[in-house]
Amino acid sequence: MPLQNRVDPFGEIHAVPERGLFTGNRGIIHDPDTRTLLRKRWALKAWLICACDFQGRRREPMGRNRQGGRTGWTELFFLDEPTALSAGHRPCFYCRRPRAAEFLQRFRNVAGLAGAPTPELDRRLHLERRASGGLPRRLSADALPSLPDGAMVDAGGRPFALRQGKALPWRFAGYGAALPLSALLGPPLLLVTPLTTVEVLADGYRPDWHPTAGP
Numbered sequence: 001m002p003l004q005n006r007v008d009p010f011g012e013i014h015a016v017p018e019r020g021l022f023t024g025n026r027g028i029i030h031d032p033d034t035r036t037l038l039r040k041r042w043a044l045k046a047w048l049i050c051a052c053d054f055q056g057r058r059r060e061p062m063g064r065n066r067q068g069g070r071t072g073w074t075e076l077f078f079l080d081e082p083t084a085l086s087a088g089h090r091p092c093f094y095c096r097r098p099r100a101a102e103f104l105q106r107f108r109n110v111a112g113l114a115g116a117p118t119p120e121l122d123r124r125l126h127l128e129r130r131a132s133g134g135l136p137r138r139l140s141a142d143a144l145p146s147l148p149d150g151a152m153v154d155a156g157g158r159p160f161a162l163r164q165g166k167a168l169p170w171r172f173a174g175y176g177a178a179l180p181l182s183a184l185l186g187p188p189l190l191l192v193t194p195l196t197t198v199e200v201l202a203d204g205y206r207p208d209w210h211p212t213a214g215p
Contacts, residue, residue, distance in 0.1 A: 003062050019052075028071050049078065051092075059072070083170065087131060138188070141185050147162050148162070161175065174213075
């Protein structure tokens with residue numbers, strides 16, 4: 001049976017067989033004896049996006065991965081980086097340092113906070129992401145074309161990733177065929193990706209996409 005460790009764009013955690021391109025964590029939120037989630041869905045404000053392959057290290061998902069057999073951080077999995085960013089995570093400084101440094105610098109650029117520390121970025125994301133209590137922003141149809149590639153929107157309860165002027169239907173197994181933005185009109189439109197992350201994307205951060213998103 002699949003473990004409950006796969007994250008959707010809204011930040012909710014599911015039990016599905018697909019894994020995706022990235023892992024990540026929100027601290028320790030599982031019981032290693034049963035390999036099930038605790039009631040809480042985060043233990044830290046720093047929600048990370050990590051590399052699945054790093055220095056040949058191996059981990060037992062939702063097991064005891066710290067020295068001495070202690071409980072390690074809870075491994076979560078994401079289809080790709082736009083999915084993880086939408087859920088409110090950001091790149092890890094340990095296993096993805098260049099990408100994390102770029103993300104932080106672009107946050108400083110858009111926030112006008114030269115030298116702002118990483119905890120300030122995490123604080124803002126924690127206030128904005130839906131899974132930690134942030135309120136989604138309503139979008140007008142006119143706002144869709146101005147959103148950057150990698151942002152995700154909710155159209156009638158369904159997540160779509162925006163890329164190259166098209167909308168990609170999101171699924172755990174990958175993206176569906178690209179649709180014109182006009183296909184999203186009708187149902188209420190909500191911005192899912194935290195506003196801070198949207199601004200970082202607009203500043204030029206280019207996330208790593210799943211192959212189903214196309215070239």
